[in-house]
Amino acid sequence: MESFDYSPYLREQKFPLIWCAGCGHGIVMKAILRAIDRVGWDRDDMVMVSGIGCSSRMPGYVDFNTLHTTHGRAIPFATGVKMANPDLHVIVITGDGDATAIGGNHYIHAARRNIDLTVVLLNNSIYGMTGGQVSPTTPKGKRASTAPFGNFEASFNISGLAEAAGASFVARGTAYGAVQLSKYIEKALLKKGLAVVEAISPCPTVFGRRNAMRSPVEMYEDIHENSVSVKKAGTMTADDLEDKIITGVLTDIEKPEYTTEYKKLIATLGGSS
Amino acid sequence: MPVTKRDDRVRVMTGNEACAEAALAAGLKFFAGYPITPSSEIAEELSTKLPASGGKFIQMEDEISAMGAIIGASLAGAKSMTATSGPGFSLKQENIGYACITEVPCVIVNVMRGGPSTGLPTMPAQSDVMQARWGTHGDHPIIVLCPQSVAETIDLTVRAFSLTEKFRIPVILLMDETVGHISEKIRLPKYSELEIYERHKPTVPPEEYLPYRHTDNDIPEMATFGSGYRFHVTGLCHDETGFPTNNPVEIEKQMLRLNRKLERYRDEIIEVETAGDEDAEIGVFAYGSTARSAKRAMLMAQEKGIKTCFLRPRTMWPFPDLEVRAMGEKVRSIIVPEMNLGQIAHEVEWAVAGQAEVIKVNKISGEPISPPEILAAIEKAVK
Numbered sequence: 001m002e003s004f005d006y007s008p009y010l011r012e013q014k015f016p017l018i019w020c021a022g023c024g025h026g027i028v029m030k031a032i033l034r035a036i037d038r039v040g041w042d043r044d045d046m047v048m049v050s051g052i053g054c055s056s057r058m059p060g061y062v063d064f065n066t067l068h069t070t071h072g073r074a075i076p077f078a079t080g081v082k083m084a085n086p087d088l089h090v091i092v093i094t095g096d097g098d099a100t101a102i103g104g105n106h107y108i109h110a111a112r113r114n115i116d117l118t119v120v121l122l123n124n125s126i127y128g129m130t131g132g133q134v135s136p137t138t139p140k141g142k143r144a145s146t147a148p149f150g151n152f153e154a155s156f157n158i159s160g161l162a163e164a165a166g167a168s169f170v171a172r173g174t175a176y177g178a179v180q181l182s183k184y185i186e187k188a189l190l191k192k193g194l195a196v197v198e199a200i201s202p203c204p205t206v207f208g209r210r211n212a213m214r215s216p217v218e219m220y221e222d223i224h225e226n227s228v229s230v231k232k233a234g235t236m237t238a239d240d241l242e243d244k245i246i247t248g249v250l251t252d253i254e255k256p257e258y259t260t261e262y263k264k265l266i267a268t269l270g271g272s273s
Numbered sequence: 274m275p276v277t278k279r280d281d282r283v284r285v286m287t288g289n290e291a292c293a294e295a296a297l298a299a300g301l302k303f304f305a306g307y308p309i310t311p312s313s314e315i316a317e318e319l320s321t322k323l324p325a326s327g328g329k330f331i332q333m334e335d336e337i338s339a340m341g342a343i344i345g346a347s348l349a350g351a352k353s354m355t356a357t358s359g360p361g362f363s364l365k366q367e368n369i370g371y372a373c374i375t376e377v378p379c380v381i382v383n384v385m386r387g388g389p390s391t392g393l394p395t396m397p398a399q400s401d402v403m404q405a406r407w408g409t410h411g412d413h414p415i416i417v418l419c420p421q422s423v424a425e426t427i428d429l430t431v432r433a434f435s436l437t438e439k440f441r442i443p444v445i446l447l448m449d450e451t452v453g454h455i456s457e458k459i460r461l462p463k464y465s466e467l468e469i470y471e472r473h474k475p476t477v478p479p480e481e482y483l484p485y486r487h488t489d490n491d492i493p494e495m496a497t498f499g500s501g502y503r504f505h506v507t508g509l510c511h512d513e514t515g516f517p518t519n520n521p522v523e524i525e526k527q528m529l530r531l532n533r534k535l536e537r538y539r540d541e542i543i544e545v546e547t548a549g550d551e552d553a554e555i556g557v558f559a560y561g562s563t564a565r566s567a568k569r570a571m572l573m574a575q576e577k578g579i580k581t582c583f584l585r586p587r588t589m590w591p592f593p594d595l596e597v598r599a600m601g602e603k604v605r606s607i608i609v610p611e612m613n614l615g616q617i618a619h620e621v622e623w624a625v626a627g628q629a630e631v632i633k634v635n636k637i638s639g640e641p642i643s644p645p646e647i648l649a650a651i652e653k654a655v656k
Contacts, residue, residue: 014516044501049345060505060516065498067348068507069341070371076305076338080345080353081498083329084303088349088499109334262329271327 009033009043011063018057022208022216024175024201028122029058030183031173031199032091038187047090049078051098054129055122055201058093072103075110078117086259089189092119096137097127100158104136109159111165114193115258120185121158121196124203132206139243142211159198165250168193170251174200176223177247184249193257200245282461288426288452291459292356292382293318295430298464300471304350305342305427307335307361310394311450312384315356336361340368340381347377348506350497352434359392362401362408368407369443371508374531376441376485376493378472380433383445384453385561387612387639396639397450399561402616405445406590412528414535416444417590418479421564423457429587431462435470436542440534441492447589448614451562451641467491471628475502484515491530506538535591549582550575555651556604556629557583558597558621563610563642570647579655589617594624601625606654610634610642630654 010033019025036046046064050056052071059066065088069077074092082090099107099121110117126144127133134144136156143150162170169191173181181199188195202208202219213219223245230248233241280454282408286294293315296304304323306316317330323330329351333339336357343353357365360381360645374377387393388400401408405417416436420426426448433444454499475482484504486493496502509517510524518524535542549556559567584600586593597620601607607629609618615633622631634650636642 021582045499046499047349060507063503066505067345067498068505068509069344070367070508073337073341073368076333076341077345079331079338080303080305080332080342080347081349082345083331083342083352084346084349084351085499086352104507105334107554109338262324266324267326271325 004034004037006030006033009036009062011061014061017061019054022202022204022219023054024124025055025058025122027175027178028065028120028181028199028201029061031178032120032124032185033062034182035038035185035189038186041089045087045089047078047081047088048093049074049081049090050093051095051103053095053098053115053127054124055093055095056098057254064191072098072101073106074098075103075106075117075119079110079115082115082117082259083262086116086263089115090264091189094119094121096121096123096125096158100136100156100161108161108165111162111194111196113258114168114255116192118185118191119194121198122201123158123198124201124207125231126203126207128203128206132210142207145206145210150168159196159250161243162196167196167251168253168255169195170248171196171249172198172200172245172247174227174245174247175202176220177227187249187252192260193255244248280460281609282463283458284461285456285458286423287314287440287456288420288423288448288455289314289384290318291423291426292430292446292448293322294348294461295427297322298432298467299356299434299469300352301434303343303346303353304328305331305333305339305346305353305597306355307333307339307357309358309361310335311386311453312356312358312382315382331565336364337477339370340365343379344368344372344375344377347379348498352378352382354382355361356384358384358386358394359388359401360390362404366408370411370413371415371446372443373409373415374508374510375506376495376531378437378438378441381441381443381445383447385447385449387637393639395450397562397612397641398637398639399449399563399612399616401447402589402611402613403487405447414442414532415590416440416442416588417447418444419447419560419589420452421561421585422452423455426452427462431467431469435505438469438472439492440542441472441533445563446493449561478502479503481549482573483513485511485513485527486572486579487513487526487530491534539591542588542591543585543596545596546585546587547583547591550580553580553582553603554605555579555581555598555654556607557581557647557651558600558607558609558619559611560589563612566642566644567647569612569644570651573585573644573648574651577652579651581651592624597621598626598628601629604629606630606632606648608632608647608654610635610647610650612636612642
């Protein structure tokens, strides 16, 4: 990878990061910053909104307009920001618990509305900040502090959820495949509509150590071994795909975007914003 | 027949319609809501009128998201409002606390109904007096205004926007079902003559901007997202820079400043209406639609020769303690009628500190309190 100067985008005085050694969230943050740099947007026009959890601490470290909200509610706050000023580029940073448990309703409705937000969902399959409780994406059979006998709930396909709910762009990448991940994020940023990038990010500290993957390297290797491109997945059976991480652009369609449609309504009514 | 000039500012409207009308006059640019009786007409009105005036309306997926959306919109520079009722007001509480600690201006309308839970969706109550003050967790400032009529809903809605923008404290417009749904003839104010306060924005260069600066007036300047001032907003305790802190000195400084705004500006925030006899022996303290029955009861008592006075908070919180205390020093008894089991009566008792007897008149059946019921309490108290 070519060298990249992250410092213009970072609030380095806020370092060290809250994230543990081996956590994938820093890799995802860097993938986001490279994507923003390629798109070339001005930092003054960027708003990063997050909820609560490990991933949601990201806005504190990046030099944009940043908004760290309540648990699960990043998308509603971001919806207000975007509607009040549609010229702003709004990125939502959220996690699996934040976006698909407590904030699940907002996640599907933003997709239904197709409002122009880029949602980067860092999926580490666990509630990390609170000490490793089971989440909606914890795979069946894996252990968590509140699933001491192994999780027996089915886990969410959260990209599939966004696709089904109407998002115009959905992609899945991993902290292992950071270059590809950054490309998906770039596409998501440029998409006029609700764009979701699910970023699989390992949590060695509270997920790995309860699930026989104590070292970060093991966790990254596990992600790598289980990743299957969307193209290859098309040739595999459902049984073969069980427990696999399907990566790539899963949905990319054109459809009316919410704030654009609202602007048209205002024009029709003769209002001026 | 003499030709009279038609007054084009005269209208017949409900309190809910008046609230929507006045919010637009005050400069409302963003409304997010969720359907709930008895407040839905506010959203319905604004769904038509906001886009027609260049503003934005959105019906969110729930009450929680509506509260979050108005905070986001306010940070992006739009005067913002939501409207709800009891159960929805409960759901909004966490994000109301967020607006308190981050000092984001916004107006929350709560058209009260009976509770707890689903309670009495279509009947009047004043059940959220304490929830309006202490519904969200933690020590926080909040301003609560309480209109008694359609005309006053116009005044207090405009005032709600001015207070929230000026002090960076969320303002709750605490209406009740009667005020929300009653139709009354009113005369609209001349909107160009309204006193409307806009938020104070920073003038320093962006690199010098401290979003939670300890200013002389305790109210930090508020930049807008996208205006070149890149700053951080968090619901965590933060220092002057807006970033989270665990430093006890910084935490205390910010929290004290946050809460001090209420005490410091209490005289500007608190408004009461007083009426009746200077040498009264009985006082009546009432608010919202109940105050109209109470005032009538006072007049009926006066006709019977009972010296009576009346005090009505237009501002419910911060509580007008000094004004109530002054009444307590004068009268023998204070009658407090309210459509709950005595939520504000305890506050009145605290304010008068034993100088007058506090007599509660309560009703939680979904029916308004009538003037004769209050009169009966007055007559009993003088015996």
